[in-house]
Amino acid sequence: MSSHTKNAVLYRMVMEKHICPFGLKSKDLLERHGYQVEDHWLTSREQTDAFQAEHQVETTPQTFIEGERIGGFDELAVLLGEKKPEAEQSDTSYQPVIAIFAIAALLAMAVGWYHFHELLNVRIFQWFIAFAMCLLAVQKLQDLESFSTMFLNYDLLAQRWVRYGKIYPFAEALAGILMVAGAMLWLAAPVAIAIGAIGSASVIKAVYIDKRELKCACVGGNSDVPLGFISLTENLMMLIMGMWML
Structure with missing residues (x-):
């Protein structure tokens, strides 16, 4: 040997x-x-x-x-x-949110290539945001109770109306699905604007004003993703896309 x-x-x-x-x-x-x-x-x-x-x-x-x-x-x-x-080992990880945004981008480009033989245009960018919203909603809906509990740590509306924590993932999924279909934008746009604006304000207050170190519920209630820039980006994308659709 x-x-x-x-x-x-x-x-x-x-x-x-x-x-x-x-x-x-x-x-x-x-x-x-x-x-x-x-x-x-x-x-x-x-x-x-x-x-x-x-x-x-x-x-x-x-x-x-x-x-x-x-x-x-x-x-x-x-x-x-x-x-x-x-x-x-770090107790935080961006891996889940990176995976979701990467898959959303690839899905959008795949659909764009099928329809337009292009990998980047305005419609493909819309699909990217819509797919990301749907995938993020799925993460939240896997354990709605855990998500809504973590969400209460920082969301301004949920802290005043607790049931909003359980409504949010359904609203996010609805807006995303309608955006993919390009249908009922009169409903999808206001929903995206509302949840995006509330989410952006909540993250700004919790992270940049109150200087709190929290975990983000954006990828579910058992997330190790820190609340901060990624969470703010997600909410701003929904807000801007909703305004653009109007």
């Missing part, structure tokens, strides 16, 4: 009705980093409990490299440089 061969021993749950996803991720991670994996399956609850008791661990999978226990998937990912240590 080559002296440069890297070997790892992996213990993971592979049962008839359950295959541990983190065990699969650990095996894949090791193989991508050039390790030959000695893959041990824990095929029953009793076998798993016995393994955990023997090695004094509470979870599986567990990876061993050169006889040393590395730990679960998170510890392995840190060791192999795929993930930062927990102490260095």
Whole structure:
């Protein structure tokens, strides 16, 4: 065997009705980093409990490299440089909102290419905003209760009329769908203007006047996106588009 061969021993749950996803991720991670994996399956609850008791661990999978226990998937990912240590990880992320705006832009360009054989014109920009509104509304509607609770932290109208927090995602979706269709703009435009203006004022007051550090509910109630420039941009786009449509 080559002296440069890297070997790892992996213990993971592979049962008839359950295959541990983190065990699969650990095996894949090791193989991508050039390790030959000695893959041990824990095929029953009793076998798993016995393994955990023997090695004094509470979870599986567990990876061993050169006889040393590395730990679960998170510890392995840190060791192999795929993930930062927990102490260095940020509690905020722009990834969800970047993904939504990127997909909205690609959808708008795809529809624009189908209709006009162009990738950029005024109508395509309208579709971009409309698709983004619809995708953001879907995020909020996945857990309406969590969204409305987070929304109450900063939205000026919701703080005065609590039910607005549960109406907002439906209004955003309605305006976005009508904008995509180019129909009933007499309704879509005022709705976009209203929610965009209230949202912009709320973000400006909370972030730039009161200097509060909050999470934005724009991508749902479990969001790690910080309230600030991105949230203000979303609301200003709706406001400007609504005014333009009028």
